Amino acid sequence: METLDLLQQSRQIWGKKKLNLSQIIVRMGKVFGDICRWERNAVKDKKAHTKKELQKEMGNMILSSIRWCDDLGFNPDDCIKEALNAQKKFKK
Numbered sequence: 001m002e003t004l005d006l007l008q009q010s011r012q013i014w015g016k017k018k019l020n021l022s023q024i025i026v027r028m029g030k031v032f033g034d035i036c037r038w039e040r041n042a043v044k045d046k047k048a049h050t051k052k053e054l055q056k057e058m059g060n061m062i063l064s065s066i067r068w069c070d071d072l073g074f075n076p077d078d079c080i081k082e083a084l085n086a087q088k089k090f091k092k
Contacts, residue, residue: 003076003080006063014067018070018071024071031057035061
């Protein structure tokens with residue numbers, strides 16, 4: 001799938017309303033918290049902690065991040081390119 005195709009599908013689900021940075025941070029924290037809860041693996045959560053559940057949460061972070069880039073006025077592909085360059089530079 002192409003990034004812009006994913007953005008289009010995401011907009012079909014969530015609509016055209018754009019979130020501001022504060023709203024994005026709260027939602028990002030929620031998904032991150034779900035991933036942290038999976039790792040913590042408390043007894044009360046063990047039944048829900050399947051590989052598929054973690055896969056879904058990682059996908060949520062990826063798909064939502066594409067939409068959040070757009071919400072902030074960034075081209076998601078440009079954001080990905082910047083991240084790739086930064087990671088390559090950091091690795092050196």
